Amino acid sequence: MFYILEVKKLEKSFGSHKVLDEISFSVEKGKILVILGMSGCGKSTLLKHLIGVLKPDRGEIRLLGQEIMRLKPEELDQLRRKVGILYQSAALFNSMTVGENVAFPLREHAKLDEKIIQIVMRIKLELVGLSGFENLMPSQISGGMKKRVGLARALALDPEIVFYDEPGAGLDPVTLAMIDQLILDLSRKLGITSVVVTHEIQSAFRIADQMVMMHGGKILAQGSPSEIRSSDNPIVRQFMTGSAEGPIPMKRESDEYLKSLMG
Ligand SMILES: Nc1ncnc2c1ncn2[C@@H]1O[C@H](COP(=O)(O)OP(=O)(O)O)[C@@H](O)[C@H]1O
Ligand SMILES: [Mg+2]
Numbered sequence: 627m628f629y630i631l632e633v634k635k636l637e638k639s640f641g642s643h644k645v646l647d648e649i650s651f652s653v654e655k656g657k658i659l660v661i662l663g664m665s666g667c668g669k670s671t672l673l674k675h676l677i678g679v680l681k682p683d684r685g686e687i688r689l690l691g692q693e694i695m696r697l698k699p700e701e702l703d704q705l706r707r708k709v710g711i712l713y714q715s716a717a718l719f720n721s722m723t724v725g726e727n728v729a730f731p732l733r734e735h736a737k738l739d740e741k742i743i744q745i746v747m748r749i750k751l752e753l754v755g756l757s758g759f760e761n762l763m764p765s766q767i768s769g770g771m772k773k774r775v776g777l778a779r780a781l782a783l784d785p786e787i788v789f790y791d792e793p794g795a796g797l798d799p800v801t802l803a804m805i806d807q808l809i810l811d812l813s814r815k816l817g818i819t820s821v822v823v824t825h826e827i828q829s830a831f832r833i834a835d836q837m838v839m840m841h842g843g844k845i846l847a848q849g850s851p852s853e854i855r856s857s858d859n860p861i862v863r864q865f866m867t868g869s870a871e872g873p874i875p876m877k878r879e880s881d882e883y884l885k886s887l888m889g
Contacts (some may be wrong), residue, residue, distance in 0.1 A: 628655065630654065631652060631676065632653075635684065640883065641882035643880045654819075656818070659822070660823075660833060667840045672840070675687060678694045678697070678702050690786060712780045712788065712789070712791065724760050724761070724762050725751070725759075727775055729744075729782070732746055746782065753781060754774040755774065770801035770805070773797065788812065788818055790824075792824055839862055846861055860872060860873045
């Protein structure tokens with residue numbers, strides 16, 4: 627079996643706070659893996675490791691057949707070109723038009739003719755349903771459209787895998803359902819592998835082929851959506867039903883984290 631992404635026994639602590647604890651999972655080509663968990667459980671930290679932004683204390687990450695901790699900076703750069711990332715806030719450049727945002731990776735990483743850049747940019751905007759929007763500024767479009775522009779930009783270099791950090795953040799349920807449909811289409815029609823980090827349970831079940839349920843830096847359960855749905859782990863069950871009653875305690879943030887936020 628060839629896995630696009632394989633993670634083995636990943637561990638990371640910030641000070642005395644263990645944020646990732648023996649995290650292991652893998653993703654097959656073309657599939658959608660959803661990493662589900664409450665705020666603060668370590669999802670974004672995990673994503674940052676998967677794209678080589680953070681280094682783990684222990685463990686292994688194989689992305690597109692490469693052991694990312696062993697790569698030299700320029701090799702990691704090369705690998706990142708095959709990876710699309712949609713950040714929580716879409717992270718568009720506000721001083722650039724929609725089209726310039728989507729074209730940005732093409733100008734940065736590929737030596738292409740301006741004509742080709744324009745064509746590819748239009749194809750990517752078409753893919754996310756935003757044909758004809760290239761001359762608008764980010765301030766002129768809605769939050770859901772910004773996410774789609776961010777996705778078009780993430781797709782600019784034809785990635786083999788796309789990472790999504792909370793694609794539903796700040797979106798209404800209907801717009802989120804549309805983003806979910808796009809993620810499904812990219813997987814089913816183009817064979818793009820997806821890793822989606824979210825706390826939105828409905829969205830997770832709409833798109834997931836496989837699920838990893840995280841809590842307090844650990845994996846509580848993983849498997850197909852039906853396996854997760856029928857889990858008898860009380861924390862998984864509480865999360866599924868979104869109930870305030872159950873074993874999940876109110877989380878106390880560490881003093882070290884508070885200090886790091888205050889600089
Ligand atoms: N740079 C950091 N320094 C110290 N602690 C951090 C840092 N980043 C994250 N954390 C801690 O790790 C926990 C997980 O954070 P994060 O991965 O952002 O969670 P999630 O994305 O699931 O909401 C947070 O609750 C926080 O306590
Ligand atoms: Mg997060």
